[in-house]
Amino acid sequence: MIFGVDYYPEHWNRDEWESQAKLMQKGGFNTVRMGEFAWKLFEKKEGEFDFSFLDDAIEILAEYGIKTILGTPTAAPPKWLADKYDIVQRDKYGRKKDWGSRREGCGNNPSYIEKSKIITEKMAEHYKDNPNVIAWQIDNEFGCHGSTRCYCEHCRKAFAKWLEERYQTIENLNEKWGSVFWSLNYDSFDDIILPKYNSCEGTYGDLWSHNPALDLEFRRFSSDTWVNYQKMQIDILRKYTDNPITHNLMGHFSDINAYDLSKDLDFVSWDNYPDNQWGTSEYEYVSMAHENMRGAKNKNFVVMEEQAGPAGWDILGSTPRPNQLRLWTYQAIAHGCEGVVYFRFRTALFGMEQYWYGVLDHDGVPRRRFYEIQKTGHELQKLEKYIVGSKNKYDALLVKSYDNVWGHDIKRHAQNYNYENHLYSFYKANCDLNINTAVSNGKYEDYKIVYMPAYNIVTDAETEKIKEYVKNGGTLVLTFRSGTRDEYNRVRPMALPGVFKKIAGIEAVEFDSLRKPVKIYGEVSGSAEIWCDIIKPDTAKTICTYGSEYYKGESAVTVNKYGKGRVYYVGCDLDNDAMKELVRIIAKSANVETVDTPNGVEVVKQDDCIIILNHNENEVDTNIKGVSLFDGSEFDGVLDGYGVQFLEGSI
Structure with missing residues (x-):
């Protein structure tokens, strides 16, 4: 299996x-x-190509048993390209995104496309x-840095053609x-506009103020732009x-439709940073990101x-605790990862990412993190047959729709509503x-169970x-804000919940965008803070009522x-505890087994083994026993802080 590091030989003396x-x-790395990011080194001047530095690096690495994954360098166009051809993007205010960082190229700019073709072909021919x-x-x-949507004239013309x-x-x-x-x-497709800054925007705060169909189609088009550029x-x-061939996607980032982007790839890869300067992710959120990436191709x-x-750009996130890097690696493995590449080998001495620490610090001396990763690599070699080609046993599906990500962003329903957070509340409860x-x-x-929260479009x-x-x-599990819009982002002339009214056996006669919490009672007790549908059951049975x-x-x-079958309709948001209890009820009704463990302990069931992850810093008794695949010993159920266990068989 791939066990590697991201490496930048151009940052170091030969x-x-x-x-x-x-x-x-x-360290045990093989890749x-x-x-x-080396376009300028490959093509210092337009049409003059030199791959010699990379040739040398590949050869030296190969002498030590290390193979190479090559990245095409089109995310970092050189200055000569930006200066001569003006390939940089425009934002929705018409401002030019000047050269000086990365991902500034417009995916519909003919010169950027042409020069990208040339450098890709030269690399492919050289290394074939x-x-x-x-x-x-x-x-x-x-899609990083908001680079998916460009508002230049090239994009407007391409958008008009796409619409035609x-x-x-x-x-x-x-x-x-x-x-x-x-x-x-519009009188013709030549009249088509882009959803730029207009007279209403800013009047009432953060507001999308164009025709919702225009907004949605522009997001689809912008996603297709990069799918086509990649193709x-x-x-x-x-x-x-x-x-x-792969591309490194970005987990929960949703400006580009990951299903479309992944279609032409041989395998999906992605970039996982659980704790950086922008915050620490809950472990369930990281697990969901892994599943989102596995689900992009369902492999x-x-x-x-x-x-x-x-990790950070101008300030630093927390330093990973002892065994936490190992834990994060096994968390990825548990959710379908069969190769891992750590970013980066040695921390940069210059540039934007001086604070984005790698396996080695600035001085290049191996310390705790190096040896922890080294140990992990040795373990993975022994477990490879359980990792490469592994299959998880899935009981439930959470449907993520990129049309609905964009549609709910355009029409947000309530001040604190967020579609992706809504999805996560269901994933977290299941996890x-x-x-x-x-x-x-x-x-x-x-x-056995399909969750389709707020499946509106x-x-x-x-x-x-x-x-x-x-x-x-x-x-099937549906929620408020479902079934009311068609693919053009038009509201259907139907009572709520629209096309799902009959199968849900209800009518939502009214709704309330909340200003204060509302209590929920019944088989589940808790509170709603964002939204309440007022439901009149037809053939449905009531599980909970408002208080x-x-x-x-x-x-x-x-x-x-x-x-x-059966259809659950959840007419309100629920706090974490209430959501967990509701999911337990749904699981029981569908004959899906739940596994109760202490808080922070994650159990993932695969065909040939069980993976147990302790996301707590303290030792816990998981209440699960078995034979360890690490060394064949009997596991008594107790895991150290940030500990991991692979067990034979199934629960």
């Missing part, structure tokens, strides 16, 4: 490369990723027969968009090599950048009950697919039998 390669070998290059990474972190292919006639677009509102009808590079590489993945030290839960848009029939075809799943015996406001005693959560 006389240090061999000693660094020796240290990598000592590096490099080259993704190099046996030490084992894979390719396209670009780096599409989609709608065929301008009359059809006007009708689907409801352009008659505010006299926004352009993949097609070039495929002319020269059969080596696998195992690689972590291309795994946190190896304290805390140790129910293996996939995050994807996969085949519903593969799961829904096509007629999707509606039929969902109905069939329930009819055939599946358990205050004018709708005191009205239904808050219901369940309805439909065909051989």
